[in-house]
Amino acid sequence: MEREEIFKEIAIKTDSKIILIVIDGLGGLPSNGKTELEVAKTPNLDRLAQKSICGLSDPVFMGITPGSGPAHLALFGYDPTKYILGRGILEALGIGVEVREKDMVARGNFATFKDGMIIDRRAGRIPTEKNKEICKLLNQNIKEIENIKITLYPGKEHRFVLKLEGDNLSDYLTDADPQKENLPIKYTSPLKKEAEFTARIVNKFMDKAMEVLKDSYPANAVLLRGFSKLPKIPNMQELFKLNPLGLANYPMYKGLARLVGMKVLDSGQDIESGFKILKDNYPDYDFFYFHIKKTDSYGEDGNFKEKVRYIEKIDKFIPDVLSLNPDVLVITSDHSTPSLLKSHSWHPNPFLLYSKNLIPDKVQKFTELECAQGMLGRFQAINALPLMLAHALKLKKFGA
Amino acid sequence: MEREEIFKEIAIKTDSKIILIVIDGLGGLPSNGKTELEVAKTPNLDRLAQKSICGLSDPVFMGITPGSGPAHLALFGYDPTKYILGRGILEALGIGVEVREKDMVARGNFATFKDGMIIDRRAGRIPTEKNKEICKLLNQNIKEIENIKITLYPGKEHRFVLKLEGDNLSDYLTDADPQKENLPIKYTSPLKKEAEFTARIVNKFMDKAMEVLKDSYPANAVLLRGFSKLPKIPNMQELFKLNPLGLANYPMYKGLARLVGMKVLDSGQDIESGFKILKDNYPDYDFFYFHIKKTDSYGEDGNFKEKVRYIEKIDKFIPDVLSLNPDVLVITSDHSTPSLLKSHSWHPNPFLLYSKNLIPDKVQKFTELECAQGMLGRFQAINALPLMLAHALKLKKFGA
Numbered sequence: 001m002e003r004e005e006i007f008k009e010i011a012i013k014t015d016s017k018i019i020l021i022v023i024d025g026l027g028g029l030p031s032n033g034k035t036e037l038e039v040a041k042t043p044n045l046d047r048l049a050q051k052s053i054c055g056l057s058d059p060v061f062m063g064i065t066p067g068s069g070p071a072h073l074a075l076f077g078y079d080p081t082k083y084i085l086g087r088g089i090l091e092a093l094g095i096g097v098e099v100r101e102k103d104m105v106a107r108g109n110f111a112t113f114k115d116g117m118i119i120d121r122r123a124g125r126i127p128t129e130k131n132k133e134i135c136k137l138l139n140q141n142i143k144e145i146e147n148i149k150i151t152l153y154p155g156k157e158h159r160f161v162l163k164l165e166g167d168n169l170s171d172y173l174t175d176a177d178p179q180k181e182n183l184p185i186k187y188t189s190p191l192k193k194e195a196e197f198t199a200r201i202v203n204k205f206m207d208k209a210m211e212v213l214k215d216s217y218p219a220n221a222v223l224l225r226g227f228s229k230l231p232k233i234p235n236m237q238e239l240f241k242l243n244p245l246g247l248a249n250y251p252m253y254k255g256l257a258r259l260v261g262m263k264v265l266d267s268g269q270d271i272e273s274g275f276k277i278l279k280d281n282y283p284d285y286d287f288f289y290f291h292i293k294k295t296d297s298y299g300e301d302g303n304f305k306e307k308v309r310y311i312e313k314i315d316k317f318i319p320d321v322l323s324l325n326p327d328v329l330v331i332t333s334d335h336s337t338p339s340l341l342k343s344h345s346w347h348p349n350p351f352l353l354y355s356k357n358l359i360p361d362k363v364q365k366f367t368e369l370e371c372a373q374g375m376l377g378r379f380q381a382i383n384a385l386p387l388m389l390a391h392a393l394k395l396k397k398f399g400a
Numbered sequence: 401m402e403r404e405e406i407f408k409e410i411a412i413k414t415d416s417k418i419i420l421i422v423i424d425g426l427g428g429l430p431s432n433g434k435t436e437l438e439v440a441k442t443p444n445l446d447r448l449a450q451k452s453i454c455g456l457s458d459p460v461f462m463g464i465t466p467g468s469g470p471a472h473l474a475l476f477g478y479d480p481t482k483y484i485l486g487r488g489i490l491e492a493l494g495i496g497v498e499v500r501e502k503d504m505v506a507r508g509n510f511a512t513f514k515d516g517m518i519i520d521r522r523a524g525r526i527p528t529e530k531n532k533e534i535c536k537l538l539n540q541n542i543k544e545i546e547n548i549k550i551t552l553y554p555g556k557e558h559r560f561v562l563k564l565e566g567d568n569l570s571d572y573l574t575d576a577d578p579q580k581e582n583l584p585i586k587y588t589s590p591l592k593k594e595a596e597f598t599a600r601i602v603n604k605f606m607d608k609a610m611e612v613l614k615d616s617y618p619a620n621a622v623l624l625r626g627f628s629k630l631p632k633i634p635n636m637q638e639l640f641k642l643n644p645l646g647l648a649n650y651p652m653y654k655g656l657a658r659l660v661g662m663k664v665l666d667s668g669q670d671i672e673s674g675f676k677i678l679k680d681n682y683p684d685y686d687f688f689y690f691h692i693k694k695t696d697s698y699g700e701d702g703n704f705k706e707k708v709r710y711i712e713k714i715d716k717f718i719p720d721v722l723s724l725n726p727d728v729l730v731i732t733s734d735h736s737t738p739s740l741l742k743s744h745s746w747h748p749n750p751f752l753l754y755s756k757n758l759i760p761d762k763v764q765k766f767t768e769l770e771c772a773q774g775m776l777g778r779f780q781a782i783n784a785l786p787l788m789l790a791h792a793l794k795l796k797k798f799g800a
Contacts (some may be wrong), residue, residue, distance in 0.1 A: 029758070030509050035759060056777070062776075062787050063785075063790035063795065064406070064798050065412070065791060065795060065798065067797050067800040068799075068800070070798055081403070081406065082796075084401055084542045085799060087800060091800075341757070344797055345790075346787075347776075369775070372761060372774075372777070378455075378775070378776065
């Protein structure tokens with residue numbers, strides 16, 4: 001019996017409520033002997049840890065550094081090695097492009113074409129404002145090709161997302177990107193027969209775009225890569241009988257939440273605004289995913305001190321969350337982002353689950369090392385959602 | 401996405417260096433309340449453990465006692481339930497027979513044939529010297545059959561390895577062994593159509609061997625079992641972008657290292673000679689597997705005291721290894737061999753990983769019980785190699 005079939009069979013709808021707070025990039029590495037979490041003063045999180053069960057979770061496998069996509073899928077209860085999010089999809093989610101089941105998206109570059117060659121794959125990194133203008137021009141001039149709707153969404157500098165909408169689109173396509181400079185335009189080729197139609201549309205679009213952009217030197221050509229469609233993913237309603245709300249501020253996380261069927265609301269610029277929206281919507285949902293981004297951003301910047309300060313800020317808001325009296329509260333991360341590495345890492349996530357249906361373990365402080373001593377031990381993050389459901393009494397017995 | 405595909409995609413070549421020291425059969429059971437590791441004085445290993453992350457690894461699954469083959473495959477990052485090493489292959493590796501992709505090998509016995517029956521399956525356990533003579537005689541008289549090259553390699557007493565070299569060989573064959581005495585010669589039968597050719601060769605060989613051995617009573621017949629070819633296994637270069645060196649003294653471990661693509665050098669009779677070769681070759685590789693056998697041998701002999709003494713000897717050599725300044729150093733075992741059981745066991749392996757990219761855990765001594773408190777928790781040994789790669793910064797992000 002497949003894992004997902006099991007959950008479809010045993011998950012039940014109840015009134016109990018689960019809050020999952022994802023403190024992005026929370027886990028760290030020691031600087032002067034202490035990690036960000038160890039330096040931060042977190043009396044509320046520590047007190048909560050004393051009443052909870054804790055552990056360390058590996059987002060994918062031990063040793064794997066995940067992107068936000070696989071890391072979140074795992075936390076939402078999905079196998080991140082089964083549902084692969086293409087580069088185009090992630091780019092689209094990242095700039096807030098809504099992608100539906102039939103759509104196909106790709107990452108695009110504006111590039112410079114001269115004497116039959118791509119001489120600059122980034123068109124001299126044109127300003128973002130210029131990019132917006134060019135996308136608008138293309139959107140006005142190329143609305144559809146063979147009944148496939150074409151839309152460009154500007155990103156930063158030379159980057160954009162191309163979205164194709166219509167029937168029979170396939171993402172089995174090679175990249176339409178010569179990869180190196182001083183090579184001719186490279187068109188896409190179908191990797192399967194079913195993709196021949198889409199390849200023709202994409203290649204026609206590339207030609208039409210060059211026509212429209214003939215006076216837009218240096219941005220007078222387009223490169224496309226990472227063609228991708230949404231993976232077919234059962235939503236959280238179907239799989240776990242949840243009615244989930246996602247609260248996030250960054251497009252990527254909103255997109256990931258939408259992907260698994262969450263209703264999504266903007267959490268605003270700070271924790272307070274996010275909490276207010278959580279509180280206001282608390283009666284209407286039974287699962288709340290609350291994404292907090294800045295810890296990851298400070299980690300990526302290598303800003304140990306500000307990451308510590310932001311953890312302390314989050315700590316102050318724990319009593320407010322507890323005042324909602326959730327049946328299950330989980331505080332964890334999607335992946336670690338140690339300030340020392342200035343990037344996502346493979347280190348496991350500190351994980352805390354609070355509920356009345358548990359034996360509080362011996363963990364006294366919410367830190368990486370203390371969580372390692374917790375009752376959950378070291379586990380794969382895909383188990384997090386089943387644990388939340390179980391402690392919220394939302395899972396029936398498996399077998400008789 | 402399959403596990404191996406993931407590693408092919410995310411592994412990168414870097415200058416960082418990994419040393420994996422496998423202390424064969426390290427884990428034990430208590431005698432007078434203490435295990436071999438607990439009795440041994442290991443100040444260097446303990447000091448190292450204090451700066452490392454530790455855990456307990458299960459070679460295959462919990463409860464499974466592995467042979468050296470699966471135990472090593474897991475440590476090298478391969479699924480030991482996917483790549484099955486046939487008995488013939490393991491016997492061949494064990495006596496140092498080189499096996500290539502097209503070859504087929506089998507374990508053989510010299511046996512006694514009389515009045516149409518096998519009356520002794522071990523030919524009275526003839527002396528090894530006699531075995532060598534008989535193998536030589538057969539090799540001189542049976543060089544090939546239908547373009548398949550035939551070679552016998554003597555083992556101990558009545559045992560030998562048969563190697564067939566040539567095209568279109570298949571190992572889908574039944575054992576050519578009556579299993580019990582006082583039964584007639586049993587020829588092999590093909591289990592698939594593709595093995596008919598090989599079955600004919602094997603059976604012709606058996607007849608020819610009896611002809612050649614007609615005056616060699618009691619060793620006047622051959623039994624063959626465990627027909628096997630190499631599994632198709634991607635090498636460590638391809639899978640993990642490593643340039644690996646294996647250092648071992650026993651043929652089995654050299655063979656296992658070769659199987660996954662390692663360059664192999666003999667480590668000599670003691671730890672010092674092995675370390676010298678490690679040091680001399682340190683600039684030329686980025687992954688070093690160093691196998692230490694004697695702990696397992698003393699375990700198998702039930703010699704608790706000598707196993708303790710040998711662990712202490714290994715401990716003295718830790719500062720030398722650290723002086724090479726590896727980016728990652730792992731000290732563990734392939735499986736446990738408690739002196740009390742005089743055999744391999746299912747008990748998990750003490751595991752220590754040292755690197756600068758980690759939060760040292762609370763483990764104070766390198767023992768089974770202390771490792772159980774480590775940050776790695778209890779984990780499957782197949783995760784060991786990904787952990788080494790991650791801490792050596794040899795893995796890119798999975799997904800975006």
